[in-house]
Each structure stands twice: as structure tokens, then as C-alpha cells.
Amino acid sequence: MRCKEEFQMNKKELVAAVAEQAGLKKVDAEKAIEAFTAVVEGALKAGDKVQLVGFGTFEVAERPEREGRNPRSGETMTIAASKNPKFKAGKALKDAINA
Structure with a gap:
């Protein structure tokens, strides 16, 4: 295995x-990948x-502030809201993956 x-x-x-x-030079492919990630990050x-139809959707999920516990001490603590x-x-x- x-x-x-x-x-x-x-x-x-x-x-x-x-x-x-894509039949590109590695330098050009790297620029394209970096541009793609920068555009998605900016959006x-x-x-x-x-949304890339057929591929998937990148989006932001908002997590509200919540209470949690410190695993070492057991104290309750506030976990800040985050995106x-x-x-x-x-x-x-x-x-395609399941085919």
C-alpha cells in the first residue's frame, strides 16, 4: 500500500x-499560477x-466569536471571530474524480 x-x-x-x-515554458506557467492565486486571494x-463552472467555487466562510477551552488548563477562553x-x-x- x-x-x-x-x-x-x-x-x-x-x-x-x-x-x-498547456505547452508553456515553466516560467510562463509559474507566472500564470501566481496570477491565478493572486486574483483569487484579492477577490x-x-x-x-x-466560481469556475464545473470545477468549483472559492469563497469566504465567516466564523463567529465563540467560547472554547484551553486543552492544558481546562480554562474557558474566547476564540476570536475569523474569516x-x-x-x-x-x-x-x-x-471526474469518482469515475
């Missing part, structure tokens, strides 16, 4: 795969969502 870490793709491998798939910071990016896979992506 193979280990999960064996199948993880890092940025360098992603750049190489995109360059090969999420602005409160927008990014977290989330990704919801689209139907076509789900179908």
Missing part, C-alpha cells in the same frame, strides 16, 4: 504539469467569491 504523501503535488510539480499540459479579500477561505468542488470535478 502506498503512503498518502507519495501523491501530494508541490508548487514546482504543479508548475511543471501545467507547463506540459476573497474583497468579499467576492470565485476562512473554503473551496466547494463542482459537479463535473466530483464526477
